[in-house]
Amino acid sequence: MSDDRTFDPTPRHRQKMRAKGETALSRDLVSASMLLSGMLIFWGVGEFLGSVPIQFAESAWSDGAVLEMTPELFLQKWNFWIWTALFLVIPFLAMIPITVVLVSLIQTRFLFLPSKLSPQWKNLNPLTGLSRIFSLDSLVVVGFGLLKITLVASFIMWMVFRQLPQFGNLCRLEFHEAILRMKGLILGTGLQISLVLFCLALADYGWQFYRHKQRLKMTFEELREEIRQQERAK
Known part of the structure; x- marks a missing residue:
């Protein structure tokens, strides 16, 4: 019973x-937020984003433009529209990776550990891998994944x-x-599917938060060692 984690963590243990x-x-x-932000961007400014290449094609290949078109003029127009696209389109598309980074940082309370980027050779241990495969977290992930596939497939069919x-x-x-009506139907369906996935992801975060609280709890031996270290530090 000494391995049971039943004691609330101390501030020092939380920090450790x-x-x-x-x-x-x-x-x-994270993935649901990326999908939802992308759908919201295309829902809000999709028509504007699609108009940029259309306007370039109209200005470059109109009747008057074709008669006056030279390689130098085409290159000039091409460079102009490329820079226009960079200044007008890229900021909207950049909101998607920014959303991913913000959602990750908010979940971890802006925790960044460079040591986690280095290879962890202990993860190559087959016994450790098997224990992770048959752990409660893995079973919940598999069950939640099957539930998510079932709900999303049912929603799409509906x-x-x-x-x-x-x-x-x-x-x-x-x-x-x-074409406009089809675009509205596709974007509307995609947006609703994104909202369903986002709600399911919130449920997954609730489970991860619960498991996080359980992993933070201390055993009797850890609590006793913590008290000893605090007494030595006095």
């Missing part, structure tokens, strides 16, 4: 475990069958209007 990289981190929440009449009506519309 944090220095070892013990945090609550949900990778599902969305597709619900919107089948709308896809059928696209054949009666003008080409440009049909």
Whole structure:
């Protein structure tokens, strides 16, 4: 029973475990945040992002432009639109990796350990790997993954069958209007799927936070050794 972690951690023990990289981190929440931020960006400014190459093609290959087009003029226009795209498009797309970094840092409370970047040779131990495979965390990850696949697949099927009449009506519309309507349907469906995945990722973070609290708890031997070290430091 001495290995049971039933005692609340002391501040010193919390600090020691944090220095070892013990945090609550949900990778599902990171990936779901990336997907959701990407869908929100394309939902909000997708039309603007798509207009940049279209405007370049219209200005470069219009009737008047074709008659006056020379290699030097084309290169000049190409450079102009490339820089325009960099200044207008890249800032929006950069919000996706920025969101990923922020979500990771917020979960770990801005913890960065360079030592974690170096190879950990103890992780190559087959016995350690087997123990991780058959651990409670691995079983929960597998079960949660199967649940997530089932829920997302069911949601996609429900969305597709619900919107089948709308896809059928696209054949009666003008080409440009049909493209706009299809874009709205695809982005709307993608956004709703992203929200479902984000909600499931929040549940996964709740589990990771609970397991983090359990790993922080101390055994009787650890608590007794902690008290001894505090008495020696006085």
